[in-house]
Amino acid sequence: MTTDIETDVFEEHRPVLLGVAYRMLGRVADAEDVVQEAWLRWSGADRSEVREPRGYLVRITTRLAIDRLRQVKARGETYVGPWLPEPYVTDFADTVPDAADRAVLADSVSLAVLVVLESLSPLERAVFVLREAFGYPFADIAAMLDRSEPAVRQLGGRARKHVEERRPRYDVDPAQRRDLTERFLAAAGEGDIEGLMALLAPDVRLVGDSGGKAKAPVRVLQTADKVGRFIAGVAKNGGGVPDLSFRFLEVNGGPAVLVLSGDKPDSVLQLEVLDGRIQSVYIIRNPDKLRSLTVA
Structure with missing residues (x-):
């Protein structure tokens, strides 16, 4: 049974989890489904194995998002006309006091960048999102994805190069x-x-x-x-x-x-x-x- 304290812990981290899932999937409804599934996993988790709730929840959310991306790619879904991400309402100006941090977050969730992320593999996308948008060290990302740190660094470098080569230049003012x-x-x-x-x-x-x-x-x-x-x-x-x-x-x-x-x-x-x-x-x-x- 989930206690009120455990529910509060999850709700405290929900915005981060939704941010990770949306950047991974580009779809608000899918991101919300993934976060709901993360809640079910959290509510049934063995607390003795959870040392750091945020890291645990981000790991679950990332893995669920990777699974969903792989399912979409496996289905080979087609889309009529150009594709853009589902618009995601943000409020960085009100919630993020530092201008430099706001610029990084805004860039990581911009329509232009998310379009480019669609062409990455699910693992490349996960590493890029966790590293570039949320600043996780490669060692932590490796633990979340059950990969070696050198392999994750290689994925991150490849993803970053791909994004930098393909995203259009623009001003963020x-x-x-x-x-x-x-x-x-x-x-x-x-x-x-x-x-x-x-x-x-x-x-x-x-x-x-x-x-x-x-x-x-x-x-x-x-x-x-x-x-x-x-x-x-x-x-x-x-x-x-x-x-x-x-x-x-x-x-x-x-x-x-x-x-x-x-x-x-x-x-x-x-x-x-x-x-x-x-x-x-x-x-x-x-x-x-x-x-x-x-x-x-």
Whole structure:
């Protein structure tokens, strides 16, 4: 039987466990399932074998997430159109006082990085997440994964090299991203193509994720001309979204816009910025990925 003290211990570490599971899986519902399974393991654990609860819980959560990733890869699931992670509401600005720590956490959970992590093996992804996002020593990660420390160092080095080579460069200043997002929305709403072009980098990319369940580009759009004209066209007449409204929130470590149709989430828009210009536009419209976004 689980005592109130043991329940409190688990709840104290739940945010970390959810953070690990989400970075591993890129899906909020799957991450919550993994954390719930970790709770079941914790509630039935032999306490005499648990020396350090946080390490024990992170180890269980990581292993469960690896198992789930392997199941997904084994099924060979296909996805209609470009894939983006499920948007994950964060509040680093309120919960992490140190700016450097906030930047590290924001980077580790950004849409751009999570897309790259999808191409890693489950073990590489686990090592990268535990090392880069949570700062665990390689010796501790080796114990969690039942691997030798040299093997874990090799996995970590390979994963880091892969991510550094493939992730796009961007600035993480939230104030700048918020300002450009507001100007982007204003220009789009006014049908100001010239204004949009002034905000977009020449090689800007637009990635729309609908999973085939909503209207969105089935391919990545590239160049300022194509992206600008697409956005202007969609924004015309509110993009066909009835009772349209917007709400700013922090998603995946950065400012984003929740597009609402009445009180129902319609999509999430987030921009990546480099040198004062918009480098990437992410639009998530798959309704399955918007279920965790509640409107207060």
